Amino acid sequence: MEAITHSRGDTFPIGELSRLTGVNIETIRYYERIGMLPAPPRSEGGRRVYDHHHTRVLAFIRRGRELGFTLDEIKALLALGGPERAPCGDVREIAARHLDDIRAKIADLRKLERLLGQTIDRCEGGTAPECPVLDILSPEPRRRA
């Protein structure tokens, strides 16, 4: 029940970084492997030693993923938001393109929702001679059989 004491100076191991950010340990190592997250220094025993810089970057990545950005997009955003932080227009462009994708996906899903919802409702009524769900899936409307 004691507070966990890290080695002095705000550094901590991977498990703590995982807890702090909500990102799976395996995923953190994966991010390092693919170059999303800078490789931290190691302890004498070879363990990764993180600090709050890593927390910030990793939380940024996590948030980006939650917002549906790909890792490549996030990598680009990280680069843009880096030390320079100059080209806000570039950032806006990535985000705007992503927003278009999201809107297209929503439109697609809405169409699906309508179709599937109506079909299931017909099924619920029990008025369908054969299963209407299978019928929207079947390419052949099996008329005159």
Add this chain to the structure above:
Amino acid sequence: MEAITHSRGDTFPIGELSRLTGVNIETIRYYERIGMLPAPPRSEGGRRVYDHHHTRVLAFIRRGRELGFTLDEIKALLALGGPERAPCGDVREIAARHLDDIRAKIADLRKLERLLGQTIDRCEGGTAPECPVLDILSPEPRRRA
């Protein structure tokens, strides 16, 4: 410009099945490998020989994928819609669960759309001191820095 003549009896090779259903050749072979599509008989030379039964099954799979069903769900639907075609309730359940998934995904995306849209708009006005898109991504609102 002549109509392509298949060997008599409504059988055709994989390329034709691909054209008929709009499913990539590689994908058809993949479906066979994972047991989604029954393996067709082969010609003397070892080529796959399909007939309209395969067309129907493959088109069913394709439609299911377009509707966002997983291959496992489609496999289940195919089994349910098979020779027996009895338990319409089971079919409805799979579809209903899938509809729930779709609705949840739509809700998620809508939230995202709002957040991202508003943020980009703020950026467009040019009134933001630093890039607002990066700011929603950043976990630390950098107040008092």
Add this chain to the structure above:
DNA sequence: CGTGCATCCTGTAGTGACTACAGGAGCAAG
């Protein structure tokens, strides 16, 4: 009958974004 070339075959590996081990090493408390 030969030739060219489109189509087909198998097998393997790559994609994106992880997740799940196996098999071992380190480390701190009791």
Add this chain to the structure above:
DNA sequence: CTTGCTCCTGTAGTCACTACAGGATGCACG
């Protein structure tokens, strides 16, 4: 010193494909 947790590397699996490489087949045309 032992227990048990955390950590390490490396590999392989997931989902639904896609993309080759390297070779065989089949068919129309000359």
